[in-house]
Amino acid sequence: MIDFKNFGKEITKYFSDNVQYEKYDLFYDFFFFEQGINKSYLEKKNIDPNAEIEEQKTYALKKDDVKSFYNYAVRGIADDGFKFSGLEDFIKGDFNFKQMYIAGILEKYFIKYSSNYLIMSTTPIDxxxxxxxxxxxxxxxxxxxxxxxxxxxxxxxxxxxxxxxxxxxxxxxxxxxxxxxxxxxxxxxxxxxxxxxxxxxxxxxxxxxxxxxxxxxxxxxxxxxxxxxxxxxxxxxxxxxxx
Known part of the structure; x- marks a missing residue:
């Protein structure tokens, strides 16, 4: 635990306390939600009641949609015409788990290769x-x-x-x-x-x-x-x- 904590400090310092932006893709594996129009959806509230064609009110969310929102909040441009109120504050604040990013870095770049080396250097071949x-x-x-x-x-x-x-x-x-x-x-x-x-x-x-x-x-x-x-x-x- 101490090594993990020290590693987290080094990574945070290296990326100038902006690990979420630099390694945003490592958080994709932590996206879990229930799919379905009745469980995870977007609801459009500003529907024109006088419109000739009835607009769709709810949209079922998929994992790719969540990735899109997340990428926009972390790396998007403020004036690109696609924005949800409060989304950026939620992603960069409540949704910013540094420990998960640090764990993702360890899993992707260290654990796999160090484990392979440990197995090869300690396990006899049949x-x-x-x-x-x-x-x-x-x-x-x-x-x-x-x-x-x-x-x-x-x-x-x-x-x-x-x-x-x-x-x-x-x-x-x-x-x-x-x-x-x-x-x-x-x-x-x-x-x-x-x-x-x-x-x-x-x-x-x-x-x-x-x-x-x-x-x-x-x-x-x-x-x-x-x-x-x-x-x-x-x-x-x-x-x-x-x-």
Whole structure:
């Protein structure tokens, strides 16, 4: 509880005490109401009794309607022609629950990923399951094939020494926080691919991301092949002037 309280203070300070505006979408999950024309509805009071066509007096509310009102009150412009009296004060006052926003931030950006890490770093993998055997077989096949794909190894050396491997990461246009590393990869280039390495207890090793063939091996092999081919060409054609 103390950690949650301190985290709330940090978030509130970071967003200049305006978390509701900055993270308004996190409150959508807390919209609950009974649907139906007799339970949740809008009632139009200023109906013209002399109108030729009878106007509809009540409108059934949907969750999207509530989102629309909420978005308008939090982020809307005062002169856009759509306004309910007292709505803005209600949303920004009585409907402003900072604890729920803080909980939403924790749930969306922290709990899921920290829980996955905790499970992977403490739970042994059942090697007797068929999906693990299938994964291990597939990884070994790809690993063996990569040894002979020197062209891919050349591009792996290139991508290993630039991009997000050296903190040159960026946010996707539609992302407000999470960094999608996979989307930053060029589909026409090769990247280092590691396999899951287990420790003696069957738990994923902490250094498993280093379990891949180092790209500079490919460069060394290509360089050796180039030198050997050059020497063979010299002895074969007896030509040293390169003309």
């Amino acid at each position: 090697k007797n399951r068929g999906d693990w055997a299938e994964y291990e077989s597939g990884r070994k096949t790809i690993e063996y094939l990569s040894y002979f794909n020197l062209y891919n190894g050349l591009w792996t050396f290139y991508t290993k020494n630039l991009g997000f491997y050296y903190d040159e990461i960026w946010f996707a246009p539609a992302s407000d926080s999470k960094i999608y590393l996979e989307e930053q990869k060029n589909m026409f280039l090769g990247y280092p691919e590691y396999g899951l390495q287990l420790d003696d207890q069957g738990i994923v090793a902490k250094n498993t991301t280093s379990n891949y063939m180092k790209p500079w091996y490919y460069i060394a092999i290509l360089f050796a092949i180039s030198i050997l081919s050059f020497i063979i060409a010299l002895f074969k054609f007896k030509k040293y002037d390169f003309k």
